[in-house]
Amino acid sequence: MEFPGLINYWIVVVLMMTGFYIVIAHNNLVKKIVGLNIFQVSMFTFYITMAKVKGGTAPILAEGIAQYSNPLPHVLILTAIVVGVATTALGLALVVRIRDAYGTVEDDEIEAQENDR
Amino acid sequence: MEMLLDAVSWLLILIGSAFLVVGGIGIVRLPDVFARMHGAGIIDTVGTCAMLLGLMVQAGFTIVTIKLVLIVVFILFTSPTATHALARAALGGGARPQVADSPADADAGEGDSPSKT
Amino acid sequence: MSLMVFMAVIGFAVARLRNLFGVVMLTGIFSLTSAVLYVVLDAVDVAFTEAAVGAGIATVLMLGTLALTTSEEKTVSDNKPLLALLLVTITGAVLIYGTLDMPYYGDPTAPIHHHVAPRYLMDSAYETGLPNVVTSVLASYRGYDTLGEVFVIFTAAAGVLLIIGRPQRGRRRARRDAQWDIEHGIRKNVILRVVSKLLLPMILLFALYVQWHGDFGPGGGFQAGVIFASGFILYALIFDVDLARAVVAPRVSRFFLALGVLLYGGVGVVGALLGGNYLDYSVLARVPTDGQHLGILLVELGVGLTVAAAMITIFFTFASQER
Amino acid sequence: MMFAAAAIATLVTMVLTVYRAIKGPTVYDRILAVNVFGTLTVVLISVHGFLTGRPEFLDLALVYALINFIGTIAVSKYVEYSHMGRPSGGDELGDI
Numbered sequence: 001m002e003f004p005g006l007i008n009y010w011i012v013v014v015l016m017m018t019g020f021y022i023v024i025a026h027n028n029l030v031k032k033i034v035g036l037n038i039f040q041v042s043m044f045t046f047y048i049t050m051a052k053v054k055g056g057t058a059p060i061l062a063e064g065i066a067q068y069s070n071p072l073p074h075v076l077i078l079t080a081i082v083v084g085v086a087t088t089a090l091g092l093a094l095v096v097r098i099r100d101a102y103g104t105v106e107d108d109e110i111e112a113q114e115n116d117r
Numbered sequence: 118m119e120m121l122l123d124a125v126s127w128l129l130i131l132i133g134s135a136f137l138v139v140g141g142i143g144i145v146r147l148p149d150v151f152a153r154m155h156g157a158g159i160i161d162t163v164g165t166c167a168m169l170l171g172l173m174v175q176a177g178f179t180i181v182t183i184k185l186v187l188i189v190v191f192i193l194f195t196s197p198t199a200t201h202a203l204a205r206a207a208l209g210g211g212a213r214p215q216v217a218d219s220p221a222d223a224d225a226g227e228g229d230s231p232s233k234t
Numbered sequence: 235m236s237l238m239v240f241m242a243v244i245g246f247a248v249a250r251l252r253n254l255f256g257v258v259m260l261t262g263i264f265s266l267t268s269a270v271l272y273v274v275l276d277a278v279d280v281a282f283t284e285a286a287v288g289a290g291i292a293t294v295l296m297l298g299t300l301a302l303t304t305s306e307e308k309t310v311s312d313n314k315p316l317l318a319l320l321l322v323t324i325t326g327a328v329l330i331y332g333t334l335d336m337p338y339y340g341d342p343t344a345p346i347h348h349h350v351a352p353r354y355l356m357d358s359a360y361e362t363g364l365p366n367v368v369t370s371v372l373a374s375y376r377g378y379d380t381l382g383e384v385f386v387i388f389t390a391a392a393g394v395l396l397i398i399g400r401p402q403r404g405r406r407r408a409r410r411d412a413q414w415d416i417e418h419g420i421r422k423n424v425i426l427r428v429v430s431k432l433l434l435p436m437i438l439l440f441a442l443y444v445q446w447h448g449d450f451g452p453g454g455g456f457q458a459g460v461i462f463a464s465g466f467i468l469y470a471l472i473f474d475v476d477l478a479r480a481v482v483a484p485r486v487s488r489f490f491l492a493l494g495v496l497l498y499g500g501v502g503v504v505g506a507l508l509g510g511n512y513l514d515y516s517v518l519a520r521v522p523t524d525g526q527h528l529g530i531l532l533v534e535l536g537v538g539l540t541v542a543a544a545m546i547t548i549f550f551t552f553a554s555q556e557r
Numbered sequence: 558m559m560f561a562a563a564a565i566a567t568l569v570t571m572v573l574t575v576y577r578a579i580k581g582p583t584v585y586d587r588i589l590a591v592n593v594f595g596t597l598t599v600v601l602i603s604v605h606g607f608l609t610g611r612p613e614f615l616d617l618a619l620v621y622a623l624i625n626f627i628g629t630i631a632v633s634k635y636v637e638y639s640h641m642g643r644p645s646g647g648d649e650l651g652d653i
Binding site: 008010013016020021025028034038045050052057058059061062067076077079081085086088094095096100 | 383
Binding site for chain 4: 258259266270278281282286289290293297300430437440444447457464468471
């Protein structure tokens, strides 16, 4: 456990880079949404690691416990997760609609079709 | 009494751990999906149940034990069902069990053999 | 231990560069891992939400999209990855440089733990009378935030309806498919049917438990809504989407979608009419703590209704798409 | 001590499972791996509750025990019946 105290942030950054990379480098729209999801999860993890206090426990009050972790980031992320899935659904709906309109979900093919017009 | 309970739960947890790891090795090492399901079955039933039973012994007669019992019951319901659905899907999708001597056996056993027992 | 879980997370993240179907599966594992991680980091409520969302709905939606589009990704094109890699590396480097000033992991003296959190932790027990600080912050102290989030969910569901929710073409084909499904499909599978019939009431009951127990343990409207919707999704998966639509008509789910938001806003308005601030529940009953209790309960109910209805609506919209 | 041993065993098994999920080779292996991983998550969350001395958060594990099923069913259904209503080239199961 006694690691250099910043390593969790670095891991979050790496995770975020992965998501970011997927969003930029892949042409498939579904894959891009997955990338966005990873990005999102990295942000969630970031908040949650910040909320942790060493020696604390979950912020549900009980007798005889003095140290709790910070509840505020938990609240923010809790709502963000559900909102995240709702917006993901919206994005996926857009993908489905794009598939209807263009017959493909590859970014570059759509662009080619657009240029042909 | 305390000692005895501790010993029992140690034993159960050790059994559980051993079966979990064995199942995990099975999942990695066995040759095809149908064989790997055996590994999954070990994890899902013996491993998990022994582990949770050990925890129950530790918890004593509290709400925690009731929840653990519920978890065990649900896992015993869902995971064989899920595996069954998966086996059906795999059969329907063209995967065939690897059979030692003759490939004809595999065709004969197709259909309902994985679903019964 | 948390580190090990972390490592695993990266493992998948890297391994993610694959075929789409595998990607969805890996996303499932990813979400499971992150839930464990949240538990380890004491965020039980968050883990609860992730559990409810990640295990069921997210996977199902992804699969629905794959079924409607394609499950195979075309190979990545030529020179783009290098550029992208460069950009990503630079961003990462900058961010890592930024983290050098961050407080260490678990440091109790970090600034984040000294602004408002101590007040929540110290006073919420007296002010709202609830042991679960997360719930009281969610519903009472930061009620505006949550109201906003509920609106976002509402809007997302409405957006999905607008984008792909128009009346479907080719009804006859749908019926023929349904016929096929009855004869050969998953409904013929007795084991699945029996087990899910057994499980379904459990899931719904458990959702209600989570809803009402959220004040005292992990749980609340968001989680309960998602679990409730998962029950219906299971029904729709095992039996038939049309059948499930007959159980929960689109009209009904849309009604509840709006009702939840209205309930949330309405509680605020009632509070304002009784002389408090908007979304101040202390005035709802004679004893402020009771008022808080009532307000939080109602607000969570509103959240639960909206989330459940939104998820059901979204799922049905996806499931009844024709291609 | 006892719980730590249990947690470590679970983690080891998780790693093995993840290896299978990443490696493939067929889509069914992955589904299997995800399913098992879900069960392992249930175990790990329960054990962690005892490890930290606050075992009252088992609701979470309960959610997984109930909900994990749905994901697997959805995947199996999708894989098994995805040929339905798919115009062309849909029969391949989409995995290399």
